[in-house]
Amino acid sequence: MDGNSSSNFLPQNDKRLSVFLRVRPPVGTNAENKSAEGSISTIEIVADKNATSSLPSTIRTYPPLNSNAAKVVRSGNRHAKSSVSSSKSFNDDGSTDSGNDGSSAEVRGVKEYSYSGIFGPNSAQKDVYDNVAAPLFQLGESALLFTLGVTNAGKTHTVMGSGFEKRKKTGFGQKVQANDGADPTPHKDWGVIPRSLNHMLSRINDLNKQSCPGPQLQLYMSYLEIYNENIYDLLPDKTKKEAVKRYPGDGPPALKLRESRRGRIFVRGLAKHPINNVQEGLELAREAKNNRHTASNNINANSSRSHSICQFEIAYFQGQEPMKTNGDDSECETDDESVCSGSSSSSRRNSRRKSTIIWIVDLAGSERSKRTGAMSHTRHQKEAALINASLMNLMRCLREMLNHQPKKRGGVAKGGVVPFRESKLTHMFMNHLTGPAASRTSMIVNVNPAADDYDETQHVLGYATTARSVTVSAVDYNRKCRALAKESNVKLKEEVSHVKSLAKKLVQKISPKKRKGAPESKPEAKRQRSNTHRAPFPAHGIKQFGSTNTTSSINTRMHAHASKSVQTGNIEQLQQLREERFILNQTVEELEQQLQSCEAEVREEVVATMNEQLEENKDWYESKIVELKEKVNILQTSNTMKQRTIDAQNEHINECEEEMKRMRDDYEAHIEDLNSNILKLTSDSHAEKETILKSHKKDHDQYRRLEAEAGALRHQTQELRTSHSVLLSKYNDLVASMQHKEKEDQSALAPEKENASNTHGHVLPSPSYKKLPRERCSDVASTDCCVDIISSPKKKRGGWFMRSPAKVGAQQSPSVGK
Ligand SMILES: Nc1ncnc2c1ncn2[C@@H]1O[C@H](COP(=O)(O)OP(=O)(O)OP(=O)(O)O)[C@@H](O)[C@H]1O
Structure with missing residues (x-):
């Protein structure tokens, strides 16, 4: 709002759009990350060594390990070149890679960005206002200030801030105001x-x-x-x-x-x-x-x-x-x-x-x-x-403007x-x-340095870099200069009128009519005036009028001289004042001429700009009209085709609907049949199930009974085995005693035998042994001598024989099977 701060705002050699960056205090955006890695700062503000302004202008960003950028860097695709090139290289988004050798992914992922000024996480609302907004908002100049950034980056905080909201109603419906604005000192949180x-x-x-x-x-x-x-x-x-x-x-x-x-x-x-x-x-x-x-x-x-x-x-x-x-x-x-x-x-x-x-x-x-x-929400989407x-x-x-x-x-x-x-x-x-107002446009980019926001922040920073690269074009820049000239002309005009009025007052004051005790005769005054017009005045102590300081000094001097001359009535002083007035008049004339030429120039420029804009608009509208006409033509020709297609489709739809109706009826009938079948099958299966269950029960009972019988048989077999082994040992004893007896008998009978043979001429067979039947010989040959001696009627008669294993198995099978 102060006229003198305008020159500080846009340096004459900086024709680029003004872009400021504000870094908010780091805070994780994901609920679960609010205090963990999500809130780690990924932005470093670099202190400028050769800084001309009080604000730093460069930042460095570090990719957190979970960011897309870090993944890309780790995979080595993106910065393959930069790992072996110089320490700085420009990326697509306008940033520069930082890092000396690029030997590690972490180093290679670091980027640098530069803007008009940077506000750190601890910057106050006042700092932002004083450095960005106050110089921008000048009386007589239209301006635009806008904030940009990802959600939760602090845009509304910067623009609106807080500390001026009304408190909620307290008891009995009375309102209490936090800061009603009557206080001229702004609250620290005001945006x-x-x-x-x-x-x-x-x-x-x-x-x-x-x-x-x-x-x-x-x-x-x-x-x-x-x-x-x-x-x-x-x-x-x-x-x-x-x-x-x-x-x-x-x-x-x-x-x-x-x-x-x-x-x-x-x-x-x-x-x-x-x-x-x-x-x-x-x-x-x-x-x-x-x-x-x-x-x-x-x-x-x-x-x-x-x-x-x-x-x-x-x-x-x-x-x-x-x-x-x-x-x-x-x-x-x-x-x-x-x-x-x-x-x-x-x-x-x-x-x-x-x-x-x-x-x-x-x-x-x-x-x-x-x-x-x-x-999750269509409206929000x-x-x-x-x-x-x-x-x-x-x-x-912005990109097009850059192009x-x-x-x-x-x-x-x-x-x-x-x-x-x-x-x-x-x-x-x-x-x-x-337009010329581009010099009065500023952008504040808000960023959250939290790791969660890294990828989106990179996008916004790239955006801001593009905006920062846009220059107010030469034409626009000249327009801006002319606008400034126009502004100074207006000021000059005001000064001139001020000086004129002062001069008028002065003349009235020093007029001989008004001066008491120092009358001046008319001829003398005339002569004086004509002299003033003719005389070549020395330029002692009188500078060219052109700046505010000069004007004010001349005004002061004029006041001083005038009062002195009125008081003393000194003719010389009066003469000097007249000389000064003449010079002032001349200066005023010169300034008026300058003003006129400036005005003419400005008018010409305005006309040229208007024409340019008109031409631009005309071109744009004409191209749009051609485009629209083409579209209309295409639409008209395709309309009839579409109508035919629509009719055919309608017919087809009607047919389909009829077919669908018929099919629906068929299906309904079919479904009814199926339902009755299902009912019948269900009742049948129920009955069958009952029968099966009954027979199963019967089988089960039988099985139990057989199992009990088998148990009894097993027990019986066991008993038989023990009695068998006892009998076998007895039998062996018996056989041994029989053999022994036989030997004794033989030895006793030997002389008799000799006698008998001598008598009859042949040997009698032994009474204790019996030959095996012929068909059992093969069994004995094929088995591995499974010899079992069973007490049988034959045994009782004193005979013994060999049994095949098949017969043994057949005899033992009931107990084995169970
Ligand atoms: N520099 C800061 N200092 C302190 N608090 C801040 C700062 N920036 C933002 N905040 C706080 O962070 C929260 C979110 O900020 P804000 O609403 O301004 O974000 P935003 O960028 O406008 O988000 P959106 O785009 O979603 O509207 C607010 O509670 C705000 O007070």
Whole structure:
């Protein structure tokens, strides 16, 4: 707001867009990460050694291990070159890689970015305002300040801040105010908007007091939001019917964006509220904040779902107080071409009015639906998609502007249309990014240094680097210089008129008529005057008039001389004053000539710019018309085809419907049959199941009985075995005794035998042995001598025989089987 700070703001050699960076205190965005790795800072602010300004301008970013960038770097795809090249190289996003040898992935992933100025995590709201906003908001200059960043990066904190909200109602419904704005000292948490209000109002009040009863200034405030590509008034004029009328949806009507004949872009019907004190302004800011579309998501409990634009208009009224809108008692006005174009119609205003517009924009945060959880909600998904689309279009515009710049000195710029009109946001920004006002545009990029946000932050930083590379083009820059010249001309004009009035007063004071006790005869005065005109005046002590300091010194001197001369009546002093007056007159004439030539130049330039813009607009509209005509033709030709196809499709649909009906009937009948079959089968299977269960029970009982029998048989067999072994031992004993007896018998019978043989001539067979039957010989040969001696009737008769294993097995099988 101070005239003298303008020169500090944009260095004459810096023609680039102003981009500032604000790093918020690190905080993890994922709920589970809030205190863990997610909140580790990934940004380092580099102290500039050769810094000319008080703000650092370079940062370094370090990729956390879980970021996409780190993964890419680790895989060695991206920076394969940089690992062996020099310490710095430019990337696609405009950043530079840092690191001396690039030997490790961590080192290779580090990037450096430079901007106009950087505010660290501990920066105060005041620092941001004093360094960015205050120099930008000059009386008589339209300006744009906007914030950009991912969600939860601190955009709303920077633009709006806190500390001016009303406290909730306390007992008995009484309201207590936290800071009602009556205090001229801004609260430490106030953001750019409340601070601007405070600053502008104090400056306007000062100037109004100084210039009273001359031209007066009035501050107006408006607030709008771009939500889902529609513009809504956040501070509608409540007295107007259409503002309070609710549409079938649930909001006020959307407003239209318009371009005036002079190329000014404005929102038709936007309410403008006159602000006379800070409290009024804060009240409106609070209301707008409450009316804005916000929602809670996984990352930010109060996330903005729209781009909000706060508009301050400083109107200059020559001669009269600002008037209220015709036709109602409202203090509110609406933005309209007739009002804002600078030449209001006489029917609406008696006073001559000019205005300056300042926009402070809080853009909605770019976001990934996956992280914010917007995917679960269709409305939020749509909002997020439209927010991202409009931000992408802003990016496209900046890239196009960059492409249109000549790459080398003296090079040729690429032509083409920058797609400003493709979204409401860029359309509104158009004049602030290209025209002379581009020098009065600043961008604050908010970033969260948390590891969670690393990948998205890189995207935003790349965005900001592109914006920073956009230069205010040579034409625009010249326009800006001419605008500055025009401004200084206006100042000069004011100074000239001031000097003129002083000179007039002086002349009146030193006029011989007015001087008592020092009368001057008319002829003498005439002679003196004619001498003054003719005489070649020495230039002792009188400098060329041209600067404010010179003017004031001359004024002071003139005052001093005048009073001295009036008091003393010294003729010489008088003569000197006349000489000075002559020189002043000459200077005034010179300045007027300069002014005229400047004005002519400015007019020419304005005409040229207008023509350029008109040509641009004409080209754009013509190309659009051709495009649309082509589309219409294509649509018309394809329409008949489509109609035929539609008829055929309709017929087909009817057929299909009939077929479907028939099939449905068939199916229904079939289903009925099936149902009855199922019922029958169910009852059958039930009966069968019962039968099976019964037979199973019977079998089971039988099995139990057989098992019991087998047990008894096993027991019996065991007993038989023991008795068998006893019998066997007895038998063996018996055999042994028999053999022994036989031997004794044989030895006793030997003499008898001899006698008998001698008597009969043949030997008698032994009575104790019996030959095996013929067919058992094979059994004995094939078995491994499984000899079993069973007590049998034959044994009782004193015989014994061999049994085959087959027979043994067959005899033992009942017990083995069980
Ligand atoms: N520099 C800062 N210092 C202290 N707190 C901050 C800072 N920046 C942001 N915050 C806090 O972080 C929270 C989120 O900030 P804010 O709402 O401004 O984010 P945003 O970028 O506007 O998000 P969105 O785009 O979702 O609206 C707020 O509670 C805010 O107070």
